[in-house]
Amino acid sequence: MHETANDATALRTRLVDDLLADGAVRDPRWARAFREVDRHAFLPRFFRQLTDGRWGPVDADDPDWLPLVYRDRVCVTQLDGDDGAWQRAVDEGAVHGVPTCSSSMPTIMAIMLEALRVQPGHDVLEIGAGTGYNAALLCHVLGAEHVTTVDVDPGVLARARDHLAAVGGEPTCVVGDGELGCPERAPYDRVLCTCAVSRIPTAWLTQTKPGGLVVTTLNRSIGAGLVRLVSDGRGGGRGRVLAEDGRFMPLRAHAHGWAADVLEIARGAPADERGRTALDPELVVDPGSPFEFFAGLVLPDVVVGHGDRHRVHLAHPDGSWARLRTGSPRVEQGGPRRLWQLAERGYRQWLDLGRPRRDHFAFTVGPEGQRFHLGDLDWPVCSPG
Numbered sequence: 001m002h003e004t005a006n007d008a009t010a011l012r013t014r015l016v017d018d019l020l021a022d023g024a025v026r027d028p029r030w031a032r033a034f035r036e037v038d039r040h041a042f043l044p045r046f047f048r049q050l051t052d053g054r055w056g057p058v059d060a061d062d063p064d065w066l067p068l069v070y071r072d073r074v075c076v077t078q079l080d081g082d083d084g085a086w087q088r089a090v091d092e093g094a095v096h097g098v099p100t101c102s103s104s105m106p107t108i109m110a111i112m113l114e115a116l117r118v119q120p121g122h123d124v125l126e127i128g129a130g131t132g133y134n135a136a137l138l139c140h141v142l143g144a145e146h147v148t149t150v151d152v153d154p155g156v157l158a159r160a161r162d163h164l165a166a167v168g169g170e171p172t173c174v175v176g177d178g179e180l181g182c183p184e185r186a187p188y189d190r191v192l193c194t195c196a197v198s199r200i201p202t203a204w205l206t207q208t209k210p211g212g213l214v215v216t217t218l219n220r221s222i223g224a225g226l227v228r229l230v231s232d233g234r235g236g237g238r239g240r241v242l243a244e245d246g247r248f249m250p251l252r253a254h255a256h257g258w259a260a261d262v263l264e265i266a267r268g269a270p271a272d273e274r275g276r277t278a279l280d281p282e283l284v285v286d287p288g289s290p291f292e293f294f295a296g297l298v299l300p301d302v303v304v305g306h307g308d309r310h311r312v313h314l315a316h317p318d319g320s321w322a323r324l325r326t327g328s329p330r331v332e333q334g335g336p337r338r339l340w341q342l343a344e345r346g347y348r349q350w351l352d353l354g355r356p357r358r359d360h361f362a363f364t365v366g367p368e369g370q371r372f373h374l375g376d377l378d379w380p381v382c383s384p385g
C-alpha cells in the first residue's frame, strides 16, 4: 500500500507537471487540486481498449494499473450502461461495447475547470458525476458544501459517492436526469456538464444566476467543441465557442442513436451520383483541421463514419449520404441532398470569410432558438424541426 502511494504520487506529479507545461492548468488552485486528489481512488477498475477494439479489464492487481490511471487519457469505467461487463471481461475475456461512463482525459477536465472561472463561495452544479473524480477536484477548490453532482445512472452515482467519501469529500450527489438540472439546489453560479449535449437544456440556464456561467461540450459528429454561456437568469444566454476542443460521451438522451443505421446506408447504398472533388475529406472531418468547426455549421446533424482503407462516410437522418476516400478525388453520393456539395460550398464560404477559427464564433440561446454567430451570419445549432 505504501509502495502504491509513493508510485501514485510520483506518477501524478509528472501528469500535473505536464498539464501545467501544456497550459491546460494555469490557476494554482486547480494545480493543487490535481496534485492532491488521488485519481486512482476513483478508478479501482476500468477498461483498456485493445487493438482489435475490444475492452480488457484493469484493476489494482494489474501492474499497469497506476501507470494507466496517471496517463493523460480517458479511463472508461462502464460499457453499454451494463455494470456486469467488467466482471464478464475478467471471467471470459475482453468484451465489445460502447463507453457510457469514464473518467475524462485530465487535459479536457482541466480546460473545462479553468473555463468555469470559479470564485470562493460559488455554488456549482456538475452534470455527469461519473467516477466522482471531477466532483472531488471541485470540492477541493470550493468546499463540498458548494458542489452538487448529478448522474442518471444510480449504480454509477452510488460508486461515485463511495469514492468521494473515501477521499473525504462529500458533495451533494443526486440521481436524476441532468438535462433537468437539479432544481432543489438551484440557483447556481456555475453549471458544468461533463457529457456532451446536442443543445443546451433551458433548465441549466434558468437554474444559473444572472451573470453565472454554463460550460459544456457539444455533441456534434463534425464541429464539436466547448462552449461557455453567460446566463440571463431567464432561460437565455450568450457566450462563445472556446478555442480548445473537447469531445465527450453524450448525455444519454442526446446520443445519436440513429447514427449507426444512416452510416450503414452510406456504406452500402448504390450511388445516385458519382463525381470528383478537390476537397480533402480530412479537412472536413478531422477535429485537428481548422475548417472542421465551420464544416459542422454547414452540415448540421451529419454524422461521420470511418471505414477501412481511409474511407470516410457522411450521413444525415434524412437519408442523404456521401462516400469518399482520403487521397482520392472520387466522391459518391445519394439520398435527397448532395452533402459533399454542401461541404464544398461551405469550404469556399469559409475561405471568403478569412478562415475563421472556432473561437471567433458566438453562441446564443434565446427565443430565436440556439444559434452560432459570426458577424451578421448565423447558423442553428441543430437542424430545425
Ligand SMILES: C[S@@+](CC[C@H](N)C(=O)[O-])C[C@H]1O[C@@H](n2cnc3c(N)ncnc32)[C@H](O)[C@@H]1O
Pocket (backbone or CB within 6 Å): 100, 101, 102, 103, 104, 127, 128, 129, 130, 131, 132, 133, 134, 135, 150, 151, 152, 153, 156, 176, 177, 178, 179, 194, 195, 248, 249, 250, 251, 252, 253
Ligand atoms: C464522461 S462521464 C463523466 C465524468 C465524471 N465527471 C468524472 O469525473 O468521472 C459522463 C457521465 O454522464 C452521465 N450521464 C449521461 N447522461 C446523463 C444524464 N441525462 N443526466 C445525468 N448524467 C448523465 C453518465 O452516466 C456518465 O457517468
